[in-house]
Amino acid sequence: MEINYQETAKDLLVRIDIHEKYGSRNIDQWNIEVLNPQPGQQILDVGCGAGKQCFLYSDATQGQANITGGDFSEELLGKARAKLAERGDQNIAFQFLDFNQPFAFDDNRFDFLSSAFAIYYAADLDFTFREAHRVLQNPDGVTGKPGGRLFVTGPLPENKQMFYDIITEATHQPIPPMPGSSRFKGEIFQTISGIFAKTELLTFENPLTFPEVEPFMAYVRASLSEDRKLWTSLFSGKDEYEALIASIEKVATHWFERDGKLVMTKVIGGILATK
Numbered sequence: 697m698e699i700n701y702q703e704t705a706k707d708l709l710v711r712i713d714i715h716e717k718y719g720s721r722n723i724d725q726w727n728i729e730v731l732n733p734q735p736g737q738q739i740l741d742v743g744c745g746a747g748k749q750c751f752l753y754s755d756a757t758q759g760q761a762n763i764t765g766g767d768f769s770e771e772l773l774g775k776a777r778a779k780l781a782e783r784g785d786q787n788i789a790f791q792f793l794d795f796n797q798p799f800a801f802d803d804n805r806f807d808f809l810s811s812a813f814a815i816y817y818a819a820d821l822d823f824t825f826r827e828a829h830r831v832l833q834n835p836d837g838v839t840g841k842p843g844g845r846l847f848v849t850g851p852l853p854e855n856k857q858m859f860y861d862i863i864t865e866a867t868h869q870p871i872p873p874m875p876g877s878s879r880f881k882g883e884i885f886q887t888i889s890g891i892f893a894k895t896e897l898l899t900f901e902n903p904l905t906f907p908e909v910e911p912f913m914a915y916v917r918a919s920l921s922e923d924r925k926l927w928t929s930l931f932s933g934k935d936e937y938e939a940l941i942a943s944i945e946k947v948a949t950h951w952f953e954r955d956g957k958l959v960m961t962k963v964i965g966g967i968l969a970t971k
């Protein structure tokens with residue numbers, strides 16, 4: 697399946713900022729609890745965007761792990777490199793990586809490979825997760841060290857229900873299929889468990905409480921913006937986009953006046969697998 701997915705740096709950074717400001721739980725902390733990165737480890741983050749997870753692992757290991765971030769967006773890699781230059785970490789490298797192509801790494805190299813809200817857009821899941829499996833370390837029968845781990849996070853179908861309900865009420869149209877949430881628990885979990893020795897599904901819930909309509913609308917704009925291409929069945933061109941935003945704002949304002957706040961719960965799945 698070919699998925700036309702594009703992410704602009706600005707939209708991604710707006711959404712990350714809103715999660716941090718209005719969320720009550722910290723997904724980074726969950727990420728670290730699950731993976732427990734250690735000094736000396738070889739780590740790969742696929743679809744690294746502006747480098748969020750790479751910087752997180754570097755901080756968690758006091759700059760002592762060897763971290764590679766890969767993404768196919770030169771714009772986002774540019775942001776990641778600018779932040780790296782500002783921070784001065786010597787142990788992180790950002791490089792071009794298209795997860796629909798063979799990964800440019802030797803077999804049996806990484807202690808863990810993570811991919812946050814990214815790799816589930818892969819066109820051929822079997823191909824991409826076999827590449828992930830190949831570059832992870834083999835289990836060591838002599839020392840008993842387990843194989844490398846894969847950690848893939850993405851939205852579950854119950855994610856952001858209120859966001860979709862408001863859009864449905866505003867448009868009276870079906871929500872276009874979201875490649876992440878519609879595939880995560882089924883196809884993606886099954887593909888990974890068919891390749892890896894052990895696979896489990898973890899969940900993380902984070903309610904975002906908006907004390908006014910404006911930041912919710914900033915989130916809506918950063919999600920629906922024309923550049924992301926996922927939502928274009930609901931509008932064509934700038935005028936229709938603005939009309940859609942106005943009708944969503946009207947419904948959101950009505951919900952806000954009725955309930956006194958807007959609460960959108962992110963429901964995230966984490967697939968943790970061992971080679």
Ligand SMILES: C[S@@+](CC[C@H](N)C(=O)[O-])C[C@H]1O[C@@H](n2cnc3c(N)ncnc32)[C@H](O)[C@@H]1O
Pocket residue numbers: 701703708712742743744745746747748749766767768769772793794795796811812813814815817
């Ligand atoms: C929602 S963003 C997540 C970025 C980052 N992991 C984070 O959590 O901030 C999805 C990322 O997947 C990247 N991406 C999409 N398709 C890709 C592909 N075929 N190969 C590599 N990266 C891809 C996008 O460029 C974007 O950086």
